[in-house]
Structures are given as C-alpha cells and as structure tokens.
Amino acid sequence: MTLSALVDRLRHSLSLVQKQDIQTASQALSVGTEWTSSEVLLGDDCAAIPDRGGYLLLAAEGMLPSLVETDPWFAGWCAVMVNVSDITAMGGHPIAIVDALWSQSTHLTTAIWDGMKAAAAAYRVPIVGGHTNCHSPYNALSVAILGRATRLISSFNARSGDQLLMVADFRGTPHPTYPFWNAATTADPVQLRENLALLPHLAETGLCDAGKDISAGGIIGTLLMLLETSGCGAILDLDLMPYPKALSLEQWLISFPSYGFLLSVRPDQVSAIQSCFHQQSLVCEVVGEMQVGRELVLRLAEESAMFWDLSRQRLTGFSQG
Numbered sequence: 001m002t003l004s005a006l007v008d009r010l011r012h013s014l015s016l017v018q019k020q021d022i023q024t025a026s027q028a029l030s031v032g033t034e035w036t037s038s039e040v041l042l043g044d045d046c047a048a049i050p051d052r053g054g055y056l057l058l059a060a061e062g063m064l065p066s067l068v069e070t071d072p073w074f075a076g077w078c079a080v081m082v083n084v085s086d087i088t089a090m091g092g093h094p095i096a097i098v099d100a101l102w103s104q105s106t107h108l109t110t111a112i113w114d115g116m117k118a119a120a121a122a123y124r125v126p127i128v129g130g131h132t133n134c135h136s137p138y139n140a141l142s143v144a145i146l147g148r149a150t151r152l153i154s155s156f157n158a159r160s161g162d163q164l165l166m167v168a169d170f171r172g173t174p175h176p177t178y179p180f181w182n183a184a185t186t187a188d189p190v191q192l193r194e195n196l197a198l199l200p201h202l203a204e205t206g207l208c209d210a211g212k213d214i215s216a217g218g219i220i221g222t223l224l225m226l227l228e229t230s231g232c233g234a235i236l237d238l239d240l241m242p243y244p245k246a247l248s249l250e251q252w253l254i255s256f257p258s259y260g261f262l263l264s265v266r267p268d269q270v271s272a273i274q275s276c277f278h279q280q281s282l283v284c285e286v287v288g289e290m291q292v293g294r295e296l297v298l299r300l301a302e303e304s305a306m307f308w309d310l311s312r313q314r315l316t317g318f319s320q321g
Helices: 003-011 014-028 065-070 072-089 106-123 189-204 218-230 249-253 267-278
Strands: 047-051 054-062 093-102 127-133 140-149 163-168 211-213 233-237 260-265 283-291 295-300 303-309
Touching: 003 249, 003 295, 003 303, 014 218, 054 072, 065 072, 065 140, 072 093, 072 106, 072 140, 072 189, 072 211, 093 106, 106 127, 106 189, 163 267, 189 267, 211 218, 218 233, 218 249, 218 260, 218 295, 260 267, 267 283
Parallel strands: 093 127, 233 295
Antiparallel strands: 047 054, 054 140, 093 140, 163 260, 163 283, 211 260, 233 283, 295 303
8 A cells, every 4th residue: 555545544544533523622621711720731641630749640431332332341341441541651550440331221231340340350440439320221331540640651741852662562363343452351460460560660760751542543643642732743654663463554553452552752761661561572662753843744665745734733622732
C-alpha cells in the first residue's frame, strides 16, 4: 500500500472519527466556565487532582454497546483493564473501582460480572461500589477508577526534540471481531502487574514525564491527542514501527493493544527506558520524534505525507492553543 492510500484510509478510520466526539466535552467544558478547575488540566488519561504533595487520579470508561451485547465477559474484563491502564499511564497506582451496570434482566449480568471480577483479581484492584439496574431497556456498562501518583506522566509534557517511543506486548492474539490486540486475558496476572508497574517506576525515578496510554483510537489517534495537549508536532516513521506478525501495519495503527503506551522521552533517557521494558520481554522502540509546530507527518519508504495539521483541524479540542 502506498503512503497516500494509507493516509487516506487512516483519516477515515472509525477509531479516529470517534475521537472527534470528544469535542462535545471540550466545547461544553471550555476554559473559563464555572465547571472547570484551574488546578486540573482537561484532556489527559485521568484527571490529576493535587492532593497531599501528590495527585489523586480519577478516570472513567464506557464500554462499546455492541461489545457488551456480543461478548459480555470480555466487556467486563476490558472495563477494568482500560481504567487500570489509564491510571498507570500517568505514573499512578490504582486504588479502587466502581461500576455502573444496566441490563434487561438479572441473568444477563452474570457474564459481565464474571469478566469484571476476573480482571479485578488479575490486576488486584477491588470493586468497591457502583450502580446496578436490571430493568433497563438495554445492556450497558461503565467503570470509574481512583488512583494515586507521586509524580506524573502527562500528555501535556511532550517537548519538541523528544524521541517518541512505542511500548507494547506482542504476546497476544487479535480479537476476531474488534480492532483489539489481546495480550491480557490469558497472561500470567503477575506478569500483567509487573508490566504495568514499569510506568509509575518511570515517573517516580524521573526517567519519563510525558506520554499517553494507547487507547481505542490506536497509535494514530493517541499520538494526535498527545500532540494536541502538548502543543507539538511530530514525525512518525512507519518504517521503524514494529507490529505483531498476525496484523498488518494498518491494522496495528488503529488497534487497541491492551498493553500499549506512547512515551515522549528526552533523548538521553531513551536507552534506560528501553532497558526497563526489554528486561520484561516487552517491545519498546523509537518510532519518531517530536517537532516544533502542530503537524503530524508520516514517513514510509522514503516518502513523507502531512497526516494532520492541528492548527487547522482539532481532534478532541483539548489543546494548548
């Protein structure tokens, strides 16, 4: 596939289009309204609330309705997993989660609960409350999480000149229906927790202060959100992008990897950070560089293409300008 064809397909991918829905939140919560706090930056993986010399981290995720309908156990697992990932992505440690569950009958909740309980046990994060309604006209699930961090990895801290690292676990399989790389449900729980613990380690030791969890927007959507909040541009070199053998490059770029992060790293810290992940058999490779400006440029096979200009077109609307 040529770079121009890939750019066109990525721009119109559902995972990227859906990220633009966040503009409804950025417009409603625009800076200066009575609903915002000057102490909490909007647009990160979690709300980082200053508290006792550190930060309370608060986040929430809603599950795709079709996933809840067709794969309720997996939806329950994912609801816990993605929230835990958001906490660790910002250098934090999860404390507890609460859920909001709607179903059409009591028996339809069983598989959802089994998935949530399995993930809560694997990640050692307790479910401490929530809301349940079994007389709903539809089935739906959302989960919120509380965590704590002493130092942050934030999507507002990327700088021009940083190296862009992609971190992932390739020991997984693709989901048969959704753009999801499953490196979680069959993994050793100890391994899952040790892998996630690397992120707060990077924050607490000062090795990294900028990055973002690779979300349902995939690598492309996540990178755009990182650039939008940090006020940077970037070159993403697709020739350097590793990806699982079971997927194509295009599939990988729009997949949710279950364990995946983009880190914006000062050049003198790259080798130390790579060593941390490589010691646990995780992928951690330089795939680009942060730039002055607001453009995301893709490179492939000695060609370059401007993928997105954030000075002209917003993605989420949570921006430094």
